[in-house]
Structure formats: structure tokens, C-alpha cells
Amino acid sequence: MSSAATPETGDGTDSLTLVEAVQDALYTEMSSDENVVVIGEDVGENGGVFRATEALYEEFGGNRVVDTPLAESGIVGTAIGLALAGMRPVAELQFMGFSYPAFDQIVSHASRLRSRSHGQYSAPIVIRAPYGGGIRAPEHHSESKEAFFVHEPGLKVVSPSTPYDAKGLLIASIRDPDPVVFLEPKLLYRAFRGDVPTGGYEVPLADAAIRREGDDITVYTWGAMTRPTLIAADNVADEHGVEVEVVDLRTLSPLDVETIVDSFRKTGRAAVVHEAPKTAGLGAEIATTIQERAVCYQEAPIKRITGFDTPMPLHALEDYYLPQAVRIQDGILETVEF
Amino acid sequence: MSTQNEADPHVNSESTQRDEPIRILDDDGNLLSHAEVPALSDEKLLAMYEDLVLARRFDQRAISLQRQGRIATYAPMTGQEGSQVATSYALEEQDWLFPTYREHAAKYVHGMSLASLLKPLCGLRDGYAIPDDVNVLPEYIPIATQVPQAMGMAWGHHLQNRADTAVLCHFGDGATSEGDFHEGLNFAGVFDVPAVFVCNNNQWAISVPRDQQTASDTIAQKAAAYGIEGVRVDGLDPLAVYEVTRCALSKAKNPTDGERRPTLVESVQYRYGAHTTADDPSVYREEDEAEAWRRKDPVDRLRNFLYAEGLLDEDLEDEIDDRAESQISEAISTVEAAAADPSSIFEHVYEELPDRLREQRDELNALREKYGEEAFSEVLE
Ligand SMILES: Cc1ncc(C[n+]2csc(CCOP(=O)(O)OP(=O)(O)O)c2C)c(N)n1
Numbered sequence: 001m002s003s004a005a006t007p008e009t010g011d012g013t014d015s016l017t018l019v020e021a022v023q024d025a026l027y028t029e030m031s032s033d034e035n036v037v038v039i040g041e042d043v044g045e046n047g048g049v050f051r052a053t054e055a056l057y058e059e060f061g062g063n064r065v066v067d068t069p070l071a072e073s074g075i076v077g078t079a080i081g082l083a084l085a086g087m088r089p090v091a092e093l094q095f096m097g098f099s100y101p102a103f104d105q106i107v108s109h110a111s112r113l114r115s116r117s118h119g120q121y122s123a124p125i126v127i128r129a130p131y132g133g134g135i136r137a138p139e140h141h142s143e144s145k146e147a148f149f150v151h152e153p154g155l156k157v158v159s160p161s162t163p164y165d166a167k168g169l170l171i172a173s174i175r176d177p178d179p180v181v182f183l184e185p186k187l188l189y190r191a192f193r194g195d196v197p198t199g200g201y202e203v204p205l206a207d208a209a210i211r212r213e214g215d216d217i218t219v220y221t222w223g224a225m226t227r228p229t230l231i232a233a234d235n236v237a238d239e240h241g242v243e244v245e246v247v248d249l250r251t252l253s254p255l256d257v258e259t260i261v262d263s264f265r266k267t268g269r270a271a272v273v274h275e276a277p278k279t280a281g282l283g284a285e286i287a288t289t290i291q292e293r294a295v296c297y298q299e300a301p302i303k304r305i306t307g308f309d310t311p312m313p314l315h316a317l318e319d320y321y322l323p324q325a326v327r328i329q330d331g332i333l334e335t336v337e338f
Numbered sequence: 339m340s341t342q343n344e345a346d347p348h349v350n351s352e353s354t355q356r357d358e359p360i361r362i363l364d365d366d367g368n369l370l371s372h373a374e375v376p377a378l379s380d381e382k383l384l385a386m387y388e389d390l391v392l393a394r395r396f397d398q399r400a401i402s403l404q405r406q407g408r409i410a411t412y413a414p415m416t417g418q419e420g421s422q423v424a425t426s427y428a429l430e431e432q433d434w435l436f437p438t439y440r441e442h443a444a445k446y447v448h449g450m451s452l453a454s455l456l457k458p459l460c461g462l463r464d465g466y467a468i469p470d471d472v473n474v475l476p477e478y479i480p481i482a483t484q485v486p487q488a489m490g491m492a493w494g495h496h497l498q499n500r501a502d503t504a505v506l507c508h509f510g511d512g513a514t515s516e517g518d519f520h521e522g523l524n525f526a527g528v529f530d531v532p533a534v535f536v537c538n539n540n541q542w543a544i545s546v547p548r549d550q551q552t553a554s555d556t557i558a559q560k561a562a563a564y565g566i567e568g569v570r571v572d573g574l575d576p577l578a579v580y581e582v583t584r585c586a587l588s589k590a591k592n593p594t595d596g597e598r599r600p601t602l603v604e605s606v607q608y609r610y611g612a613h614t615t616a617d618d619p620s621v622y623r624e625e626d627e628a629e630a631w632r633r634k635d636p637v638d639r640l641r642n643f644l645y646a647e648g649l650l651d652e653d654l655e656d657e658i659d660d661r662a663e664s665q666i667s668e669a670i671s672t673v674e675a676a677a678a679d680p681s682s683i684f685e686h687v688y689e690e691l692p693d694r695l696r697e698q699r700d701e702l703n704a705l706r707e708k709y710g711e712e713a714f715s716e717v718l719e
Contacts, residue, residue: 005718045622046545069515069551070481070543098480101516136410136461138439138480279694310687315410316678318462319714320702326713327705 015195019189022052022128025170026090028200030060033052033088036174039066040075042090049094050189072102080110089125092140096131096183097140103148110179111154123179126170131159131320132224132275134187136315139338143312144223144276149181150253150285154161156205157253159183161226163194163268165250177204183252186225207308208256214243217269217336220260220286222249225273225323232328234243242336252282260286261293269335271303275322278306300338305331339504359570359606361380362577365634367642376581378427380649382430386427386576387644390637392662393419393443396452399666400442404615407528409459413440416539417610420636421573422508423447425536428583434473436488436507438481440538444508445474452669462678477647482513485522485535492526492533492590492600506583512543514560515551526600527564532590534583535602538573540609545622558604566600573607574636577643600609607631646667680706680714 016024029036038053044067047054057065068075072093079089093099099106106127114122133142149157156178162164166184173180211226212233221229226248233244245263249255264270270290272283283304290302305323313321352508362373369375397416398582403409415422418440426447429435435448451474457465457475466476478484495503509516513519514537526533532547536559541548554560567589571582573623586601586648593599612619644650684691684699691699706714 041543042545049544049616067546067550069548070512071515074515074516078534100480101518128421138411138458138479221496278698308683308702309695310683310698313678314458314461314463315684317680317683318461319707320680321683324714326709330705330708 013195019164025167076102093129096129097143129185156180159223168175187224203222208259212246214245217247218263219233221273232325268299353704359572361572367639420576421605424576434505436484481516482516489526492531511539523564534586561602573605615704
């Protein structure tokens with residue numbers, strides 16, 4: 001695993017929110033490569049419904065920051081075509097819950113253009129989508145269905161949890177030769193600021209980050225769940241002397257198997273925290289990967305602390321659905337005391 | 339359109355090619371010289387006005403509740419209630435309504451309570467529960483997804499020989515860009531189903547104006563591609579919307595020889611305010627554009643018309659305003675007194691609770707017991 005990659009250029013840092021870091025990444029790449037274009041619903045003059053593309057329209061104009069008609073299949077299909085013409089499109093889908101009309105283009109085409117054409121063509125596109133709960137949004141606006149995309153060979157799937165990573169991972173995604181689904185935890189869009197280097201730098205795809213070191217148990221997580229996981233880790237350290245290692249996967253496909261397994265070899269116990277439903281979620285994949293490679297180190301069942309196998313409830317009950325610090329603590333202690 | 343009705347304001351067959359929206363009232367609410375008042379009783383006309391007033395006030399209250407943090411993101415309808423109320427007035431009780439997230443007034447008129455409209459905005463899913471005798475689907479949030487479903491239901495009724503039942507499906511101008519819109523209308527034409535598709539063309543899909551949504555001159559003209567009828571109507575003229583919708587529904591149920599059942603109605607209107615309470619239209623739109631449309635306001639127009647007909651006076655107007663106000667206040671108190679039960683997260687996912695959901699529910703309840711509700715009430719950050 002590599003924690004922080006070193007900036008390539010730029011001479012300072014800015015204190016940015018995660019959504020500002022996304023915008024900064026787009027700005028940086030659009031400035032250095034005129035083939036990079038941003039397309040999507042309301043990304044232009046309006047600057048995106050979360051303001052992720054704010055000011056790009058004024059800077060780069062309506063030919064590079066393009067409001068499309070309201071049609072996700074059209075957006076992703078168009079992005080694939082643009083990529084075939086040698087461009088580097090970044091397509092915004094307004095919410096992950098509205099990515100499904102584009103699903104056919106993503107899983108039938110973007111992901112397999114390379115294999116289908118025997119390496120002749122590829123679809124180096126980035127599909128950005130805000131995802132996850134916790135912001136009192138209406139139905140379909142809070143979903144966390146990363147497993148749909150992780151399940152699809154040929155796609156890369158990324159989910160940052162810090163402003164630094166958001167910028168570095170997005171730049172790496174834009175420069176990546178394969179299609180990337182870039183999932184932005186909208187709960188974290190404005191939750192805090194972090195230091196972000198000016199200029200372009202990459203956080204490599206497929207490198208997990210160790211956010212906290214510990215010997216007793218490893219907790220794997222990503223996106224918005226890194227925050228309650230870190231809170232829970234601090235609590236169990238204070239109250240029970242349990243030292244948790246927290247691994248933020250950052251890239252969900254391909255997984256950083258080496259970091260996942262190395263950490264488990266050290267601690268012998270594991271939990272996975274995600275807000276997506278439990279059944280066939282990424283937690284199952286991580287648990288099995290660990291067992292395939294390090295079952296002899298295993299001292300307790302691997303615990304999944306996840307959203308429920310139900311639709312995300314409307315906001316009055318959202319906090320019961322999302323793994324809260326108490327639920328995470330409970331799961332950690334259950335695993336440690338097994 | 340059906341030509342059976344004398345009051346039919348668009349009897350000639352060129353109506354499908356007409357670009358000028360059909361109108362009965364002028365901008366000020368005067369009866370246009372060529373037009374006839376739809377066959378609605380005085381009571382119905384007054385009731386329609388009362389529902390318009392209620393809709394407008396509901397909208398204002400909902401926006402202010404959202405600003406006070408008492409409800410979540412809300413999609414306003416001011417400027418569009420004339421069309422919503424009038425299209426639902428054209429429905430018969432047995433007809434079905436497929437609404438979007440903005441059709442609060444259309445749903446209310448077809449039988450949903452004000453409280454049930456407010457509940458989802460307070461995070462309470464039981465507001466989506468539809469009484470057995472009300473033919474309304476829960477709101478559709480993913481754009482255009484209702485169009486093929488509405489077509490399918492209409493087809494189902496047709497296959498079952500339920501000739502008295504039609505389906506009315508709402509969507510916005512933005513929705514006409516989605517594949518589902520085209521697939522739904524294409525099927526509707528092929529299977530010749532008893533459905534009326536109402537495009538609430540409010541000129542904007544969030545920040546994208548109608549002319550960047552489609553290069554077609556009108557939305558109604560898209561109907562030609564599917565072999566069905568297209569009609570444009572002034573969506574701020576409640577009487578015209580009523581009449582056009584009524585004719586389309588009646589044709590859907592009872593076409594004359596060679597007539598096609600489905601109709602695409604383009605109801606030309608305007609969203610005065612923000613797309614939702616999370617949106618700021620000043621970023622992408624000039625305020626005077628909204629002002630121009632406000633001069634054709636549907637509530638004012640119907641009010642003026644009713645005054646001119648001698649059906650409305652100031653006392654009655656005040657009475658109607660007060661009634662609307664108290665109905666809304668009552669609905670708000672009912673909804674704010676209701677609480678959500680965390681166990682309900684697991685309900686209605688399947689008809690029978692599977693074991694894995696039972697386990698998850700029991701786990702959650704055990705945690706609530708152990709840590710108390712406060713542990714769950716903090717926003718995750
Ligand atoms: C499939 C899908 N994509 C994106 C969205 C986000 N979204 C919500 S409303 C909206 C604009 C809709 O415009 P229009 O169809 O004209 O209806 P209006 O809201 O103006 O009534 C968008 C893009 C969505 N709800 N569903």
C-alpha cells in the first residue's frame with residue numbers, strides 16, 4: 001500500500017472540501033489536456049446540483065462543459081463514443097440511484113469494449129456519481145450500490161473519503177486507460193476540509209490506505225463509513241483498550257488484496273463496514289478473499305456491519321439504517337471477544 | 339380528438355399540427371370569443387377554483403416548512419397547479435393516475451389526502467400508502483420510468499375489456515429525453531392503449547431549458563413519430579386543460595372508427611420558482627422570464643372568470659381561503675404528530691419477512707435497547 005503519493009507539480013496546498021477537491025481535479029485535468037470534457041445533466045451554467053463542476057463552464061466554455069438532455073444512457077453512450085474519438089470524457093450522473101438507465105451502456109459496453117475488440121479499442125471514460133445516505137434526501141437519492149459495478153469485469157470502481165484522495169484519485173481515474181466509476185460519498189462533500197496540493201498529482205488506483213494502525217482487529221471500509229469507523233475505533237481503544245486497524249479501500253475494484261491480507265495476517269480478526277445492503281455486498285467479497293488467502297491466521301468469524309437488506313428508508317429512519325458508531329463498536333467488540 | 343362534444347375547442351383535424359396552444363381563457367381570464375365554457379356545473383367550477391387555491395397555499399406552506407427544517411427537499415408546483423388540478427378534474431374515479439414527484443395537486447384531486455402528501459417529506463414512508471379506493475400510484479422520482487408502466491397498465495385494462503378505465507401519466511419536458519419515454523409512447527401506439535400522456539412542459543429540466551432538451555419545435559409533435567395524437571394546450575388555462583384532457587380520456591375509452599386511443603398532451607406551463615428547494619434558479623435563469631408567465635397565472639385567471647360569471651364574490655373568496663388554510667394546518671399537525679417506527683424499515687420489502695430480514699431487525703432492536711435511541715439520532719459525520 002502507498003499512503004500519500006507525492007504531488008507532481010504545484011507549489012502549495014489549499015484547504016478544500018471533498019467536493020471542491022473534485023472540482024479542482026477536473027479543473028487541473030481540463031487545463032492540462034484539452035481532450036478532457038465534462039458532460040452531464042446541469043453540469044454547465046448551473047455548476048452541477050452539488051456544485052462539483054462550478055466555475056468550469058465559465059473557464060472552459062459550453063463546448064467542454066456540456067449540459068446534455070436528460071438521458072443517462074445517452075450520456076454514457078456518448079462518453080464511450082467521445083472516447084473512441086480520442087477524447088477523455090468525464091460524465092456526471094446526478095445520483096448513483098439514477099445510473100440505472102445507463103447500466104446497459106456501462107456493463108454491456110464501457111466495461112468490455114477492450115475485451116470485445118481484442119484490445120483494439122477501449123473506453124477511457126470516467127463516470128462520476130454522488131452516492132450514499134445521510135443527507136435527508138428523497139427516495140433513490142441515498143443509494144449505495146457499488147457492488148453492481150464491482151461485479152462487472154473491466155470496470156474500475158473508486159470511492160474517496162478525503163479531499164486529498166478525491167483529487168488524486170479523480171486525476172488518476174481521468175488518466176487511466178480503462179473506464180472508471182467514480183463514486184463520491186455525498187455525505188462527505190462538505191463535512192470537513194483537508195489539505196490538497198495545488199497542481200496535478202495521482203493517488204494510484206488499487207492502493208488501499210491504512211487510516212489507523214492497530215493489532216487487535218482490522219476494519220475494512222470506504223467512503224462515508226470511514227468516519228463512524230474511525231470514531232468507533234477511538235471509542236473501543238479508550239473504553240476497552242482494543243486497538244483497531246482501519247483500512248480505507250479507496251479503490252473497490254480492483255481491490256488492494258495485498259494490503260487487505262497483510263493487515264489481516266497481523267490482526268487475525270476482521271470486520272467490514274459498508275452502508276450498502278449486506279447480502280452480496282462488497283463485505284462478502286472481502287471476507288472470502290481473506291479466507292482464501294489467510295484462513296490459518298483467522299481467530300474469529302469475519303463480521304459484516306452494513307446497511308440492511310431493505311430499501312434505504314426515508315430520512316426519518318435513515319440513521320437507523322446506516323451503520324452508526326455504536327453498531328460498529330458492538331461488532332468490533334463481538335469479534336475481538338469471540 | 340373526440341368531436342362528439344359541442345364545446346370541444348379543437349374540433350378540426352389540423353389541431354395536431356397547430357403550434358398555438360389551445361386556450362379557452364385569455365391571459366386575464368376572459369372567455370375567448372371562439373371558445374365555449376366546458377360542461378362543468380357551477381359547483382364543479384367553484385370546487386376547481388377552491389382546489390387551485392388549496393394547491394397554491396399548500397405549496398407556499400411546504401416551501402416555508404422546508405426552510406424551517408421541518409420537511410426535507412420539496413418540489414414546488416406554483417404556476418403548474420392549474421394544469422395539475424384540471425387534468426385530475428377530467429379523470430373519472432376509476433381512471434388511474436401516474437404522478438411524478440411534483441404532482442401534489444393532481445394526486446390530491448384524485449383522492450390522496452394532504453397528510454399523505456406531506457408524510458414522505460417528513461421522512462415517513464407510510465404516506466406512500468394508497469387507500470384501496472384511490473387509483474393513484476406512489477410518486478415516481480426516477481425520470482420517465484412511469485411512462486412504459488402507465489402504457490402497460492392501460493394495455494392490461496384493454497386486454498381485460500375494461501373499456502371504462504383510462505390511464506393518465508404525467509411527466510416533465512426533461513423526461514421526453516429519456517429512453518423510457520420513447521419506449522412507452524412507441525408501445526402505446528403499437529398496442530393502441532387507452533392512455534393519455536401529459537407532458538408538463540414547464541420549460542426547464544432543472545437548469546436545462548426546453549430548447550436544449552430537444553430540437554423538436556414542440557413536444558406535442560413527437561406524437562407523430564409514434565402514430566398517436568399530439569395536442570398542445572395552454573397549461574395555465576385550467577378550463578382549456580380540463581377540456582383537452584377530458585376529450586383525450588374520452589377518446590381513449592371510446593374512439594370513433596379509425597381513431598387512435600392514446601394522446602400526448604403538451605401542457606405548456608412554467609415553473610415560477612425553483613426546481614426543488616435545493617435549487618437556485620437565479621444561477622441559470624432571468625427573473626423577468628418568470629414574471630412574463632406570472633401574468634397568465636392560472637389561479638388569477640380562473641378567479642377572474644368566476645367573478646365575471648357571477649359565481650364568486652369577496653365573501654366567498656375569503657371563505658375559500660380560510661378553508662384552505664385550516665385544511666393545510668390540520669394536515670401539518672397530523673403529520674408532525676406521527677413518528678416513524680424503526681422496525682418498519684423491514685416491512686413491505688417482501689410480503690413475508692424473510693429470515694435474514696428478521697435477524698437484521700432483531701439485531702437493530704437489540705442495539706436500540708442496549709444503547710438507547712440517542713445513539714442513532716446523530717447525523718453521521
Ligand atoms: C433517471 C433520473 N435522472 C436524473 C434525475 C435527477 N432529476 C430530478 S428532476 C430532474 C429534472 C426533471 O425535469 P423535467 O422532466 O422537465 O420535470 P420537472 O422537474 O421540470 O417537472 C432531474 C435531472 C432523476 N430524478 N431521475
